[in-house]
Amino acid sequence: MNKRAPLLTIAAGGTGGHMFPAQALAEVMLEQGWRVKLSTDARGARYTSGFPDAVEIQQISSATFARGGLMAKALAPFRIFGGVVSAVFGMLLDRPKVIVGFGGYPSIPSLTAAWMLRIPRMIHEQNGVLGRVNTLFAKRVDAVACGVWPTVLPGGVETYHVGNPVRAAVLDRAGAGYIEPGDYPMELLVMGGSQGARILSEVVPPAIAQLPMEMLRNIRVSHQAREEDAQRVSEFYAENGITADVQPFFHDVPRRMSEAQLIISRAGASSVADLSIIGRPSILIPYAAATGDHQTANARGLVSAGAAILVPEDLSEPDHLTKQIEMVLSNPAGAQQMAEAALSAAKPRAAEELGQLVEYLAQKGSSA
Numbered sequence: 006m007n008k009r010a011p012l013l014t015i016a017a018g019g020t021g022g023h024m025f026p027a028q029a030l031a032e033v034m035l036e037q038g039w040r041v042k043l044s045t046d047a048r049g050a051r052y053t054s055g056f057p058d059a060v061e062i063q064q065i066s067s068a069t070f071a072r073g074g075l076m077a078k079a080l081a082p083f084r085i086f087g088g089v090v091s092a093v094f095g096m097l098l099d100r101p102k103v104i105v106g107f108g109g110y111p112s113i114p115s116l117t118a119a120w121m122l123r124i125p126r127m128i129h130e131q132n133g134v135l136g137r138v139n140t141l142f143a144k145r146v147d148a149v150a151c152g153v154w155p156t157v158l159p160g161g162v163e164t165y166h167v168g169n170p171v172r173a174a175v176l177d178r179a180g181a182g183y184i185e186p187g188d189y190p191m192e193l194l195v196m197g198g199s200q201g202a203r204i205l206s207e208v209v210p211p212a213i214a215q216l217p218m219e220m221l222r223n224i225r226v227s228h229q230a231r232e233e234d235a236q237r238v239s240e241f242y243a244e245n246g247i248t249a250d251v252q253p254f255f256h257d258v259p260r261r262m263s264e265a266q267l268i269i270s271r272a273g274a275s276s277v278a279d280l281s282i283i284g285r286p287s288i289l290i291p292y293a294a295a296t297g298d299h300q301t302a303n304a305r306g307l308v309s310a311g312a313a314i315l316v317p318e319d320l321s322e323p324d325h326l327t328k329q330i331e332m333v334l335s336n337p338a339g340a341q342q343m344a345e346a347a348l349s350a351a352k353p354r355a356a357e358e359l360g361q362l363v364e365y366l367a368q369k370g371s372s373a
Contacts, residue, residue: 012040013363014101014119018049018067018111022131025052025275026152027107029170029356030129030363031060037360042101044092046111054256055172065091067111088114089121096122102367105129105359106146108136116142125370127362130156131169131274132295133302147366150359152274153303167359168352169278174259179282179353181263183344185337188223193330194265195228196258202271204321205290206234209269212326214245220334221247227261229254259283266340267333269326272304280307281351286343288329293318312347 013034017027024045031041035057042061043053053062066088092114104119104126106112112128116138119126126146128139133153135143140159143149149162152169193213197205206228213226226249230238235251242249255261262268262283270276272291280287287307291300307313314329333340352358 007038007040010038010040011102011367012042012099014042014044014096014104014115015107016044016104016112016115017107017109018045019109021052022273022275023107023109023112024049025172026129026131026170026278026356027105028052028056029172030105030359031056032173033170033356033360034363035059037364039102039363042099044111044115049109049111055174063095065111065114067113085113089117092118093121096124100124102370103127103363105363106139106142107131108139110138112138113141116146120145125366127366129167129170129359132299133157133305134297134299136296136299147369148362150362152278152355153306156302157297165358165362167362168355169274170356170359171275171278171282171353172259175279175282176353178259178263179351180284180348183284183341184266185341186266186334187337188219190225191223191267191334192261192265193224193226194258194261194268194270195226196255196268196270196276197229197231202290202292203231203234204318205269205271206230206238208321208323208326210238210241210245210247212323212330213247214241215323215327216331216334220331224248226250227255227265228252267330269330272300274303277303277307278352278355281312281347282353284344284348284351286333286340286347287313288316288326288333289313290316290318290321306350307347310346310350312343312350 015027017023034041044063044065046067066084096118104115104124106116106128127148128142128146129150130139131152134157143159143162150165150167154166195209228251230251232253239251268285268287272289289304304315308315
């Protein structure tokens with residue numbers, strides 16, 4: 006890697022919802038000849054296996070006030086301060102041209118250091134409502150890029166609607182041909198975000214088991230479940246004669262999504278973006294406790310386009326869900342229309358547009 010190439014530092018962490026769009030931007034900027042560093046913590050580092058080898062991964066100290074006991078919360082300011090000091094020294098030794106934060110508390114140290122050193126900086130908000138960290142920095146950055154529109158934002162910030170960047174593995178399957186449901190093997194993909202979702206493990210298996218036998222005999226399920234739920238979910242499918250692959254994390258979501266006739270999922274920003282790029286019918290069950298109900302906001306675009314069925318969490322009981330699944334799988338033409346509608350909501354150039362903003366901030370910073 007050319008050490009004279011401009012450096013982009015990406016700050017992200019916490020969940021795949023923050024890390025996957027960060028990975029997409031890293032892929033684009035490497036192609037543009039930039040060097041890329043990722044600043045994250047140990048939790049975020051679990052999602053770095055798909056990042057290009059050229060990305061330098063830096064684990065940095067950070068913390069949240071939202072989780073943990075009294076001791077953890079008392080130590081949080083000191084851990085954050087330590088991370089900020091480390092980030093400042095790191096940037097003085099190898100100064101980035103631009104810093105982009107994708108949310109999550111691991112982005113706090115790098116964004117704070119960039120603000121202190123007056124380095125051009127930007128945040129990207131994946132959801133329709135700003136997260137806590139992005140709310141903190143929205144008025145302390147040069148630009149706010151949004152994945153969902155409209156996004157609730159404070160006044161006076163320079164805002165760009167770029168969409169949610171998706172990884173190259175998703176773009177490789179953009180608009181993949183959709184096989185309508187019929188009297189042959191059909192794939193159902195059940196996803197609860199990068200960490201699974203307990204309610205989907207409780208509600209979806211019995212909903213599938215209640216489908217008419219002539220439909221059920223054709224169904225193959227890929228179900229992402231929390232590690233503590235996986236065995237129970239797997240045993241339920243087996244006891245009901247349903248072929249199912251149950252895992253805590255799927256490393257090949259783009260393939261499974263492209264092969265599916267229907268996806269049942271939370272409405273995380275990355276999942277919604279992937280659905281629109283690949284183009285698949287979905288049943289979305291937003292996480293009710295999400296900050297500002299942002300998952301319902303995320304789902305709005307696909308639902309309005311006719312690509313997804315929205316099932317509020319308080320209505321997500323097996324009988325109701327069975328009816329929704331059966332409605333999609335028994336109507337091949339309708340399922341095809343949903344797949345096409347999903348594609349109409351896609352923003353496949355989101356990563357490139359975000360990359361153009363990085364270039365713009367770098368040029369603006371150089372001329373300042």
